[in-house]
Amino acid sequence: MIKKILIANRGEIAVRIVRACAEMGIKSVAIYAEPDRHALHVKKADEAYNIGPDSISGYLNVHRIVNLAVATGCDALHPGYGFLSENPDLSAACKKRGIKFIGPSAEVIHRMGDKTEARKAMIAAGVPVTPGSEDNLDNLDQAIKLAKKIGYPVMLKATSGGGGRGIRRCENESELKKNYDRVISEATKAFGSANVFMEKCIVNPKHIEVQVLADSHGNAIHLFERDCSVQRRHQKLVEIAPSPQLSDEQREMLGNYAVTAAKTVGYENAGTVEFLLDKNENFYFMEMNTRLQVEHCVTEEITGVDIVQQQIRIANGEKLGYTQEQITRRGFAIEFRINAEDPKNDFLPSFGRVTRYFAPGGPGIRTDSAIYSGYTIPPYYDSMCVKLTVWALTWEEVLRRAERALQDISVHGIKTTIPYQLQILKTEEFKKGVIDTGFVESHPELNDYSTRRPPRELAAVIAAAIAAHHRL
Numbered sequence: 218m219i220k221k222i223l224i225a226n227r228g229e230i231a232v233r234i235v236r237a238c239a240e241m242g243i244k245s246v247a248i249y250a251e252p253d254r255h256a257l258h259v260k261k262a263d264e265a266y267n268i269g270p271d272s273i274s275g276y277l278n279v280h281r282i283v284n285l286a287v288a289t290g291c292d293a294l295h296p297g298y299g300f301l302s303e304n305p306d307l308s309a310a311c312k313k314r315g316i317k318f319i320g321p322s323a324e325v326i327h328r329m330g331d332k333t334e335a336r337k338a339m340i341a342a343g344v345p346v347t348p349g350s351e352d353n354l355d356n357l358d359q360a361i362k363l364a365k366k367i368g369y370p371v372m373l374k375a376t377s378g379g380g381g382r383g384i385r386r387c388e389n390e391s392e393l394k395k396n397y398d399r400v401i402s403e404a405t406k407a408f409g410s411a412n413v414f415m416e417k418c419i420v421n422p423k424h425i426e427v428q429v430l431a432d433s434h435g436n437a438i439h440l441f442e443r444d445c446s447v448q449r450r451h452q453k454l455v456e457i458a459p460s461p462q463l464s465d466e467q468r469e470m471l472g473n474y475a476v477t478a479a480k481t482v483g484y485e486n487a488g489t490v491e492f493l494l495d496k497n498e499n500f501y502f503m504e505m506n507t508r509l510q511v512e513h514c515v516t517e518e519i520t521g522v523d524i525v526q527q528q529i530r531i532a533n534g535e536k537l538g539y540t541q542e543q544i545t546r547r548g549f550a551i552e553f554r555i556n557a558e559d560p561k562n563d564f565l566p567s568f569g570r571v572t573r574y575f576a577p578g579g580p581g582i583r584t585d586s587a588i589y590s591g592y593t594i595p596p597y598y599d600s601m602c603v604k605l606t607v608w609a610l611t612w613e614e615v616l617r618r619a620e621r622a623l624q625d626i627s628v629h630g631i632k633t634t635i636p637y638q639l640q641i642l643k644t645e646e647f648k649k650g651v652i653d654t655g656f657v658e659s660h661p662e663l664n665d666y667s668t669r670r671p672p673r674e675l676a677a678v679i680a681a682a683i684a685a686h687h688r689l
Contacts, residue, residue, distance in 0.1 A: 219243060219293045219317060219533045223286040224262065225307070226297030227276060229587040229604060230509070231258035234295050237525040246289050248282065250275035252595040257587040264289065272597055276300045283310045293317035293532055295525075299599065302508040303330055319532040320486050321507050328482060329505040332376045333414050339502045342481035344474050347493065347501040349416035357397045360415055364393055367417045373397065375404030376412035381451030383407055386418055419501065421655035422493040424448065425460055426506075427475035428516045428524070429488050430539075432531045437479045438541045439472040440516050440524070445491075446652045447641060449564075454634075454657070455641060456512035456552045458519050461612055461650030462494075471500060476541075478505060487513075487528050511554065511604070514585060518550035518608040548610040551619050555603040557594050559632035560664050567632035568596040577625035581608040581618055584626075594631065602633070616648060637663060 221244040224231045231247060235258060238245040247262035251270045259265040266285055269275030276282075277300060286294050294316050296302035305323035312318065320326070329335045333353055336346050348367045353376055354360050364371045364387070373396055375383025383404045385396040397413075405411045424445045431437035444460035445453045459468065475490040482505075489506040513524045522539065530538065558564040570593045576584045586603040588594065594602060607622050609615035623639045640663045646652055657663065 219529060221246065221289070221291045222293045222295050222319070222529070223248065223282070223289065223291040223316075224258070224295050224297065225276070225282050226295075226300055226302070227253055227256060227258060227587075228598065229585045229601075230297040230299075230511075232261055232587050233585055234297060234525055235261045237523065237529065240523075241526060241529060243529070246286070246291055248275065248285065250597075252597055255592065257589060257592070272300075279304065279307050279310050283307070283314050283316060286311075286316050287314050291316060293319055293529070295319040295528070296508065298508050298511055303506070305330070317532045319528050321484055321488065325482055325484055326507045329484075329488075329507050330377055332374060332378065332504060333412075335505055336414075336502070338482050339478060342477050344478055344481075344502045345500060347416045347419060347503070350414045353412040353414050357394065360393060360397055361390060363415055364390065367415075370418035370420065372416045372418045373400040373413055374416060375400060375408055375410070376414055377408040377410045378404060381448075383413075384451055419493045419495045421653045422446075422495050423460075423462055423653050424453075424491070424503075425463070425471065425494055425500075426489050426491040426510075427471050428510070428513065429475050429479045429484070429490060430522075430524070430527055430531070430537060431479045431484045431486065431488070432537045433485050433534060434536050435480075436537045437476045437484070438537060438539060438544060439475050440520050440522055440544055441546050442468060442471055443512055443515055444652070445512065446654050447647070447656050448654050449657045453512065454554055455638070456515050456554075457650075458512075458515035458550050459546055461549070462652070467494075467498075467500075474500070474502070478502070486531050487524055511601075512552050514583060514604060514606040515550035515552045518581075518583065518606060519546045519548055520544055521547075548608055549612050549615040550606055550608040551615055553605045553607075553619070553623065553638045554601050554634075555605060555626070555628070555638065556600040556634045557602045557631050558600050558634055560634055560637040562632075564634075566596065566600050568594045568600075570594075570630050571602075571628060572630035573627065574629070575625075575627040576603075577605070577622040579618075579622070579625075581615075582606075582622050583608070588628070602628070602631075612650060616642065640664075 223246040224234045235245045245262045247258050247265040248268040249259050301307040305326040308318045309323035370388045373385045385400050387393040401411050427442045428440040444457040447455040478490045491503040493501045557567045574590050583606040588602050607619040609618050
């Protein structure tokens with residue numbers, strides 16, 4: 218049995234895993250780079266160890282992390298998301314040292330992390346994929362010929378890419394020529410691989426992903442879908458479960474596709490199969506994320522399944538605790554990624570000291586964060602500081618509750634995207650649940666929000682009212 222887990226991550230996801238361990242009676246070990254010495258995950262874990270002066274020598278050092286797991290007597294390692302979570306070397310190193318990796322095998326991570334290999338696997342499984350190159354592109358001439366065949370616009374993508382990086386949309390041959398070397402350069406710098414491939418660009422699709430769980434006994438299920446269509450520069454801003462845009466027939470079809478995909482590649486643990494839905498209601502496989510997703514919270518809220526605990530049980534060799542028939546969905550959940558950024562200044566990062574932080578409360582409200590009053594957000598990592606998840610029985614109720622929660626939450630000392638998220642919520646398209654990946658670009662007015670009256674101005678109004686009362 219797993220008795221002690223090293224968490225190879227930081228921030229809110231590390232805190233989330235610590236909590237899952239505590240509920241299961243498992244000891245947790247946190248790691249931290251020097252800038253995170255006072256981070257919340259360090260305070261919450263049973264043990265915490267300095268892993269290096271920065272993220273490169275710390276959170277991205279496979280051998281140092283695995284050696285620490287062995288030295289501290291850990292049975293398992295949870296990679297969270299980001300950093301090394303989809304690095305097959307970490308999974309392989311854990312196996313070599315006798316540490317259970319809470320995720321799929323190195324072979325599966327490598328296969329599904331290679332976008333061209335993933336496409337081939339899905340084609341073999343009968344899962345529809347977008348038209349594009351069968352393998353990596355050899356040169357620019359090949360790219361030009363293929364683009365003429367499948368038609369513009371096209372997407373150049375890093376084969377080992379992810380997180381919205383290493384992607385360029387090309388509207389014509391001129392842009393293809395301009396972007397080809399640029400994508401190769403981005404891919405090499407970000408992912409250590411110069412391989413790129415091409416896909417037909419599905420213009421303003423709906424981005425739908427399906428959460429799957431698979432054990433080592435051949436069982437695989439899905440936990441329904443999430444709608445991730447609200448994005449900015451390929452980065453998700455808001456996630457919804459289930460999608461308000463799908464019919465029950467589409468939902469069942471996607472779930473079956475996702476389970477087929479997982480079984481085809483011999484997948485184990487939690488994973489996400491991502492699809493695009495075009496204007497003609499055609500679904501296309503996009504990629505499979507071989508890790509826990511940022512937005513797993515909305516799936517947990519509508520199904521009642523603790524995905525992190527299921528990950529640990531699967532890694533422990535247990536059978537899935539649920540059959541597909543036992544998985545039901547109830548209500549709607551929306552997750553807002555609140556970033557330390559200034560929407561009025563082209564989303565410039567706003568790192569620094571959080572002078573005050575108040576989390577919202579009430580029924581159906583969940584916050585996943587790693588900030589607290591007095592915490593200083595370091596400038597070295599992703600800008601997300603809070604995930605606010607709201608649940609209600611109906612779509613109309615969850616919209617009203619979400620607005621209330623976004624007005625309740627308060628982060629002082631830094632700029633955040635809370636006002637921007639409120640504006641998204643108030644658009645007619647979002648209220649109707651009709652959204653696609655072009656949503657943000659089609660609403661340039663989202664930054665034209667008005668802030669609430671600051672406390673001292675409100676105090677002045679109250680003082681004036683009291684003075685007027687006394688004069689009467």
